[in-house]
Amino acid sequence: xxxxxxxxxxxxxxxxxxxxxxxxxxxxxxxxxxxxxxxxxxxxxxxxxxxxxxxxxxxxxxxxxxxxxxxxxxxxxxxxxxxxxxxxxxxxxxxxxxxxxxxxxxxxxxxx
Amino acid sequence: xxxxxxxxxxxxxxxxxxxxxxxxxxxxxxxxxxxxxxxxxxxxxxxxxxxxxxxxxxxxxxxxxxxxxxxxxxxxxxxxxxxxxxxxxxxxxxxxxxxxxxxxxxxxxxxxxx
Numbered sequence: 001x002x003x004x005x006x007x008x009x010x011x012x013x014x015x016x017x018x019x020x021x022x023x024x025x026x027x028x029x030x031x032x033x034x035x036x037x038x039x040x041x042x043x044x045x046x047x048x049x050x051x052x053x054x055x056x057x058x059x060x061x062x063x064x065x066x067x068x069x070x071x072x073x074x075x076x077x078x079x080x081x082x083x084x085x086x087x088x089x090x091x092x093x094x095x096x097x098x099x100x101x102x103x104x105x106x107x108x109x110x111x112x
Numbered sequence: 113x114x115x116x117x118x119x120x121x122x123x124x125x126x127x128x129x130x131x132x133x134x135x136x137x138x139x140x141x142x143x144x145x146x147x148x149x150x151x152x153x154x155x156x157x158x159x160x161x162x163x164x165x166x167x168x169x170x171x172x173x174x175x176x177x178x179x180x181x182x183x184x185x186x187x188x189x190x191x192x193x194x195x196x197x198x199x200x201x202x203x204x205x206x207x208x209x210x211x212x213x214x215x216x217x218x219x220x221x222x223x224x225x226x
Contacts (some may be wrong), residue, residue: 032211043217094211102154
């Protein structure tokens, strides 16, 4: 069965610092991988996705993620974090029928 | 452009009461989903509907029923609410349910069962 692991429950970074959120997956075939962001009281919004081609994908709000098949990872990065980036971030894997398996999420706090 | 609309936004129930969560999308999507979100547990799929007229169980279907009323609407029913069903419920949709498609989410229903 497929699974998604986000090892960090909570991360705190200073505004302007770089950010990396980790995501590891387990799946026997080519994965379709997504990063979503959830602001308080809101639904999830797609940041970026990967399913083939270039392993470095660009998303909205200055985020990028790198797919590493050898490490079964799809880590999310941002060079310089803004206070408005404080939110919860979810990594997800799609298999068939469009059903998504989500990680448990990482809460990002941004210090001024 | 409403997207995915869920009602109500908040609800408090007593144990044993029933209620229906409503979801509607205006994007002409074929596939619709119900997830629950619990602290530290991410989102778990309750039921989904790949297309109008079909529904299937997800990871945590016990205690819930669903109805795909038409292409736009997908409701979730709790027949006899239990405290374990206290959660935030999200409805989502996707164009065709294909693996490469993202999900479009509603803003959620926060449900408390006392």
